[in-house]
Amino acid sequence: MSATESTPKPKPYAVPGVSMRDLLAAGAAARAVSTPPRVPDVPVRRPEAA
Template identity: 65%
Template sequence: MSVTERDATPPRPLSGVSMRDLLAACAAATAVSTPPRAPEPSAPRTQERKAA
């Protein structure tokens, strides 16, 4: 097979995996692996009452 024939062949789609499922899996992996965001310094802090 020559280089031009190989380049003209369209890529095969993944069998059994839809783009929607692939994107959902990527979003889930990102959500699980991303640490929670730190609170912004300008946000008001809540004060807890100490039990006496």
């Protein structure tokens, strides 16, 4: 057996006691507070019909 075959593969990291729903909600909240507000669009002026 080679050295690469005997080394265990790392398991995915999981936080015990925290649901995926809570993790997704925390990410969405962080994104919402870290995104600056959008500048309102400038209205387009169109030539008025004569």
